[in-house]
Amino acid sequence: xxxxxxxxxxxxxxxxxxxxxxxxxxxxxxxxxxxxxxxxxxxxxxxxxxxxxxxxxxxxxxxxxxxxxxxxxxxxxxxxxxxxxxxxxxxxxxxxxxxxxxxxxxxxxxxxxxxxxxxxxxxxxxxxxxxxxxxxxxxxxxxxxxxxxxxxxxxxxxxxxxxxxxxxxxxxxxxxxxxxxxxxxxxxxxxxxxxxxxxxxxxxxxxxxxxxxxxxxxxxxxxxxxxxxxxxxxxxxxxxxxxxxxxxxxxxxxxxxxxxxxxxxxxxxxxxxxxxxxxxxxxxxxxxxxxxxxxxxxxxxxxxxxxxxxxxxxxxxxxxxxxxxxxxxxxxxxxxxxxxxxxxxxxxxxxxxxxxxxxxxxxxxxxxxxxxxxxxxxxxxxxxxxxxxxxxxxxxxxxxxxxxxxxxxxxxxxxxxxxxxxxxxxxxxxxxxxxxxxxxxxxxxxxxxxxxxxxxxxxxxxxxxxxxxxxxxxx
Numbered sequence: 001x002x003x004x005x006x007x008x009x010x011x012x013x014x015x016x017x018x019x020x021x022x023x024x025x026x027x028x029x030x031x032x033x034x035x036x037x038x039x040x041x042x043x044x045x046x047x048x049x050x051x052x053x054x055x056x057x058x059x060x061x062x063x064x065x066x067x068x069x070x071x072x073x074x075x076x077x078x079x080x081x082x083x084x085x086x087x088x089x090x091x092x093x094x095x096x097x098x099x100x101x102x103x104x105x106x107x108x109x110x111x112x113x114x115x116x117x118x119x120x121x122x123x124x125x126x127x128x129x130x131x132x133x134x135x136x137x138x139x140x141x142x143x144x145x146x147x148x149x150x151x152x153x154x155x156x157x158x159x160x161x162x163x164x165x166x167x168x169x170x171x172x173x174x175x176x177x178x179x180x181x182x183x184x185x186x187x188x189x190x191x192x193x194x195x196x197x198x199x200x201x202x203x204x205x206x207x208x209x210x211x212x213x214x215x216x217x218x219x220x221x222x223x224x225x226x227x228x229x230x231x232x233x234x235x236x237x238x239x240x241x242x243x244x245x246x247x248x249x250x251x252x253x254x255x256x257x258x259x260x261x262x263x264x265x266x267x268x269x270x271x272x273x274x275x276x277x278x279x280x281x282x283x284x285x286x287x288x289x290x291x292x293x294x295x296x297x298x299x300x301x302x303x304x305x306x307x308x309x310x311x312x313x314x315x316x317x318x319x320x321x322x323x324x325x326x327x328x329x330x331x332x333x334x335x336x337x338x339x340x341x342x343x344x345x346x347x348x349x350x351x352x353x354x355x356x357x358x359x360x361x362x363x364x365x366x367x368x369x370x371x372x373x374x375x376x377x378x379x380x381x382x383x384x385x386x387x388x389x390x391x392x393x394x395x396x397x398x399x400x401x402x403x404x405x406x407x408x409x410x411x412x413x414x415x416x417x418x419x420x421x422x423x424x425x426x427x428x429x430x431x432x433x434x435x436x437x438x439x440x441x442x443x444x445x446x447x448x449x450x451x452x453x454x455x456x457x458x459x460x461x462x463x464x465x466x467x468x469x470x471x472x473x474x475x
Contacts, residue, residue: 055186080143171223431466
């Protein structure tokens with residue numbers, strides 16, 4: 001079970017700055033998720049926890065990075081992060097520590113000591129077990145991680161969201177999601193391990209996913225009419241991987257649209273020569289057709305007039321919490337597993353809801369209301385998701401009835417988002433109602449969105465045990 005709380009940060013990020021594929025990205029992205037636990041008003045252990053693999057390996061908390069001593073700890077931790085929430089066999093971890101296969105007689109003891117040391121790092125970092133724990137499970141070990149606490153998981157969710165928006169003909173939305181995904185990178189995956197000579201295939205897959213997301217981002221920006229801004233990025237990609245056909249295709253198109261036809265043709269010639277030398281093949285059909293269209297100066301290569309190739313998207317610049325809500329919906333769709341997210345507004349405390357100036361007033365919950373309104377409006381515009389608002393009732397009876405009614409109308413092929421607002425007014429068994437529906441949902445793509453004046457753990461004892469797969473966004 002995963003139960004996580006994320007604090008709302010700034011509502012805007014810098015628009016339309018191209019992520020660089022160099023070792024250090026200049027983009028700023030939302031900070032690490034803030035994980036809530038403990039009573040209101042007290043310091044919350046485990047706040048600001050982020051397991052970072054997309055660059056130098058780090059575990060960062062509110063107090064700063066936790067100390068990781070030696071390459072053994074770093075190698076084992078990185079391999080477990082690559083396989084988060086999966087059992088990794090002891091034999092695989094020994095291969096990580098002794099890649100030449102010459103394991104010493106003390107190998108198992110060395111591995112056990114390394115795992116014990118990593119557990120000590122988590123304990124001294126005051127990280128709650130529901131956020132991260134390193135458990136023994138035959139035939140090896142598993143690092144249990146809340147998905148929002150791992151930068152690689154967040155990158156994949158946002159990149160997938162951007163790719164889906166691109167396929168749906170929404171390049172502005174795609175660019176926002178992909179920009180946020182790429183901004184999480186701080187260098188090569190597990191950079192210090194790579195620099196020490198580690199060559200795990202899994203790290204190559206992660207780095208390739210970054211390049212693919214970068215190509216998707218450039219594709220989206222080309223459709224948005226921003227060809228000049230994409231050229232430098234694409235030139236860097238093609239210089240690093242000169243046989244990558246899609247990057248070359250995008251570069252040729254960007255150069256042609258920028259009035260640089262000769263350079264576009266030269267880019268094709270370089271690709272053709274590289275593929276011939278490396279593999280003895282010619283460029284693929286799409287690249288060859290683009291090459292001919294550039295020679296012919298085909299008018300179809302230019303962006304359509306009027307919108308500069310952009311979808312008519314009037315939403316605000318990227319909002320990290322809004323991005324997270326859409327990413328959680330993508331998680332629900334992809335894994336066919338329900339999820340609960342609570343938008344907690346206000347500062348919490350013991351004030352009476354509705355008291356002027358106290359917690360639970362309109363001023364307190366304005367942030368969550370705006371976020372929820374923007375989210376549901378986006379879902380309705382998309383038309384691919386059913387949005388269902390449910391009643392609550394003072395004793396929670398209406399909440400349970402409406403949640404069950406919504407679930408009866410759900411289908412396996414269409415995501416369902418169920419919204420229940422102002423649950424801090426409900427004195428009944430909210431955790432039991434919500435937990436029952438989540439468990440009954442099975443493989444239904446269901447996202448339950450709740451609003452309350454403070455985190456559910458503070459309103460209803462036992463929330464974490466009753467409701468699996470729960471996230472709280474502090475707005």
